[in-house]
Amino acid sequence: MKGSQIPFKKNYILGTSIVLAAFVLGLMLVWTVKTLKSFDDTVTVRGLCEKEVPADRVVYRLSYSEKNNDLAALRQTIAANNKTIVKLLHDAGFEDSEISYGAASYSDEYNSWSDVSHIAYRYEASQTVTVITSKMDLIKKAQNSIESALINNNILANGYADYQYLGLNDIKPSMIAESLEKARESAEEFAKNSHSKIGKMRTASQGYFEIEDLDEHNPQVKKVRVVTTVEYYLK
Numbered sequence: 001m002k003g004s005q006i007p008f009k010k011n012y013i014l015g016t017s018i019v020l021a022a023f024v025l026g027l028m029l030v031w032t033v034k035t036l037k038s039f040d041d042t043v044t045v046r047g048l049c050e051k052e053v054p055a056d057r058v059v060y061r062l063s064y065s066e067k068n069n070d071l072a073a074l075r076q077t078i079a080a081n082n083k084t085i086v087k088l089l090h091d092a093g094f095e096d097s098e099i100s101y102g103a104a105s106y107s108d109e110y111n112s113w114s115d116v117s118h119i120a121y122r123y124e125a126s127q128t129v130t131v132i133t134s135k136m137d138l139i140k141k142a143q144n145s146i147e148s149a150l151i152n153n154n155i156l157a158n159g160y161a162d163y164q165y166l167g168l169n170d171i172k173p174s175m176i177a178e179s180l181e182k183a184r185e186s187a188e189e190f191a192k193n194s195h196s197k198i199g200k201m202r203t204a205s206q207g208y209f210e211i212e213d214l215d216e217h218n219p220q221v222k223k224v225r226v227v228t229t230v231e232y233y234l235k
Contacts, residue, residue: 047183067121199233
């Protein structure tokens with residue numbers, strides 16, 4: 001009789017252990033499911049940062065063209081015009097290191113038309129003189145005066161100033177930090193309205209930095225913009 005009770009006790013203990021193990025495993029499974037489900041609750045927000053900065057470089061181009069039936073005379077005209085433009089730029093306060101121009105571009109109209117009877121000038125030359133400088137105040141003063149002076153010298157030139165900002169690397173860290181802070185503020189507001197709390201950051205992506213003119217009347221002032229997209233866990 002006692003011998004028959006020993007296997008019964010062993011089976012009882014074994015069965016109880018199995019039940020307890022299954023119960024614990026079930027609890028762990030429920031906890032795991034809830035935990036994984038909580039990981040699925042996320043919010044994606046964006047943080048915008050914009051700054052207005054003054055341009056720190058300008059590329060000023062003076063382009064003109066001349067025509068002549070004598071190629072040698074045309075080349076002399078281009079050389080004389082270049083000297084005139086460079087002198088005006090020197091007088092305006094610019095240095096040789098800031099002024100450049102390459103070889104003029106020449107074209108022969110006889111190569112473009114089969115009927116050349118209507119062509120007044122056979123040869124045409126195009127030239128651009130470029131100023132690259134950080135002297136913003138000089139460019140503003142020089143644009144009107146130089147282009148007017150060129151007209152007085154029978155040179156019809158088109159002037160165009162391209163204002164640029166090269167100090168982006170200096171402001172990148174602070175702008176990224178500000179965009180991340182604004183993204184977090186948006187996430188916290190969302191969490192507050194949804195009766196939850198934000199957890200750790202799940203993913204983050206930084207958009208491209210954009211640099212554009214403040215408006216069409218103020219190209220010398222630039223607007224720098226970046227948008228950061230962040231995904232947070234909710235708990």
